[in-house]
Amino acid sequence: MRALRLPRSARSRFTAVLASAAFLLPTATAQAAQSAPAAPARHCVVVLDQLRPGESASRVLSRDCATGTEAPAPTGRAAAATLLMTWYADIDYGGDSTQIRGSYGGCNAEGYGFAYVGDAWNDRISSFKTFNSCDTVSGYDHANYGLDVYYCGRCGSGGTFSEPYVGNNANDRISSWWISRS
Template sequence: MSTMARIFAIAASGFFAVASFQPAQAETTDAYSFTPERHCLFLVEGISSGEEESRILSYECHTDKDSARQAQQASSGTHLMTWYSGQNFQGSSYRIQGTSGPCDRSGYGFSNVGSVWNNRISSFKTYNRCNSVSGYDGFNYARDIYVCVACGSSSGYSEPYVGNVANNRISSLKMWNNWH
């Protein structure tokens, strides 16, 4: 079972492995549902040499946007990317913050976006030098369906709609910096 799948299995049980957050603030609604809307924060490490995916350090979700915003402000890490369930950055969101700093050529990767987000990504924004993104229709980076290399600026990239081919089909994802 991949790291991401293990995290989602833990989240479904109601137990959150949270390092620097206060779990009492987190909502414990069903981890496999977007009703009500959910706003999640993941703290991850960059891809280590010889590895293919980022290691997840902590996970926290909220159904209230203000609580989610407070958790994001209290979190350590560099804001890298936010995925959205709806077009134009609407709906549930999944914010990724990295402890390895801004994106570099190794970047960050998720060989399995997990049960909650599998086939649900419709739009995203990247930040802090994450200017390249590949989305895959299969787990373990199988079947490229969305690719944008050296998009946007050095600060990041906004994709209000991943397109008809990739919409609600992304199962794994990589992001990196292609300019440095």
């Protein structure tokens, strides 16, 4: 195939048009991205059962999710369960969230184990809050409590603790949690 050869005056005008287009293209793309509305956040409420002898993970009794500005109002089991922890997808408690509730009250020495955060949360957690005596928190890189990447023992006061950023070592790596009372 033979290349098209333009006269010198046409080549310089053609080059100028290409340069202008290349300059404008990233700006147009950035403007389109800025004007696109953000997807609404997804918020969930999960109720865990208390640990039974010999168990290493709390059973999930219920899970309810909604899309919008806040978590769905707890109903059924969730309404009677105690708020233990809330995970957030973004730093400073932003984006998607999941409330973890305990069916047998706040944290005690045995605590609650979440052996796998689920596919929707795996490697997405960036911040969290704890409540109701949950003052010891361990976050793990793998399901079933493999490779400790986050630990806070006796964190917070009065049984509540807020972590606006889990740190570079744990950010978007947590796959399982263990929370208890020291």
